[in-house]
Amino acid sequence: MKATPLQQQELLRLQALDTKVLQVAHQTTSLPQHAEVLSLKREADAVRARMTTEGGALGDVRTELGRIESDVGVVEKRIARDTERVQSTSSIKDVQALETELTSLRKRLFDLEEIEIAVMERLEQHEASVAVVVRERDAVAERMIAAETGRDELLADLERQIGELRRDRLTVAGTIDGELVTLYEKRLVTGRGNAAALLRARTCSGCTMTLTGSDLAEVRQAAANEVIFCPDCGAILVRTEESGI
Structure with missing residues (x-):
C-alpha cells in the first residue's frame, strides 16, 4: 500500500x-473511588444485618413487656374487684376468702412489677443498641453519598475528556x-x-x-x-x- x-x-x-x-x-474503571464505594456498600450491608438483629431483639422485648403490662392490668383489676367485694360484703367467711385471694394477688402483682422493671431495663438497653446502629447506618449513608458524588464527578470529567479526544480523532482521521x-x-x-x-x-x-x-x-x-x-x-x-x- x-x-x-x-x-x-x-x-x-x-x-x-x-x-x-x-x-x-481505563481510568474510569480503576478509580480508587470504585473500591471505596464497594467497601462502603459492604459496610452498609453489615450495618443493615445488625439493624435487623437488634431491631428484632428490641421488638421481642417490647412484645414481652406488652404481655407483662397486660398481666399487671388484669391483676390490678382483680385486686380492685376483690377490694370492693370486701368492703361490700358482711360475710366473715367471704371476707376471709377474699383477703386470702387479695394476698395472693398482691404477691402476684409484686412479682409482675419486678419482672416489668427488669424487662424495661432490658428494653432501654436494646433501644440504646438500636440507636447506636442507627447512627452508624446514617454515618455510612452520608459517607456513601460523598463517595458516590466524588466518583460520579470524576467519571463525568473522564467521559468529557473521552468525548473531546474522540472529536479530535474524527478531525485527524x-x-x-x-x-x-x-x-x-x-x-x-x-x-x-x-x-x-x-x-x-x-x-x-x-x-x-x-x-x-x-x-x-x-x-x-x-x-x-x-x-x-x-x-x-x-x-x-x-x-x-x-x-x-
Whole structure:
C-alpha cells in the first residue's frame, strides 16, 4: 500500500489520540473511588444485618413487656374487684376468702412489677443498641453519598475528556486517506491498541524492538511512500528523520 510520508506521520497523531482514549477509559474503571464505594456498600450491608438483629431483639422485648403490662392490668383489676367485694360484703367467711385471694394477688402483682422493671431495663438497653446502629447506618449513608458524588464527578470529567479526544480523532482521521485509516484501524484491533509506531533510531516505539539484519535492510530499501510494518508487533512503522536509517 502507498501513502505519502506526511499521511503516514498523521497516523502517529491518530495513534496518540487512540492511546489516550484507552488510558482515560481505563481510568474510569480503576478509580480508587470504585473500591471505596464497594467497601462502603459492604459496610452498609453489615450495618443493615445488625439493624435487623437488634431491631428484632428490641421488638421481642417490647412484645414481652406488652404481655407483662397486660398481666399487671388484669391483676390490678382483680385486686380492685376483690377490694370492693370486701368492703361490700358482711360475710366473715367471704371476707376471709377474699383477703386470702387479695394476698395472693398482691404477691402476684409484686412479682409482675419486678419482672416489668427488669424487662424495661432490658428494653432501654436494646433501644440504646438500636440507636447506636442507627447512627452508624446514617454515618455510612452520608459517607456513601460523598463517595458516590466524588466518583460520579470524576467519571463525568473522564467521559468529557473521552468525548473531546474522540472529536479530535474524527478531525485527524478526516485528514487521512480512507484506505490508510481502514488499514490502521484493522491493525488497531489486531495489535490491541498498537497500530502505528514511530521508528526512532531503528527501534519500533510500539514494541521497542530494534531492527537489524534483513529486517533493517528491507526498511531501508522501501520507498518513502510505501507503508511498512514492524516485523515483531505488526504496527505500521512511520519513518522520519529520527529513524536512523
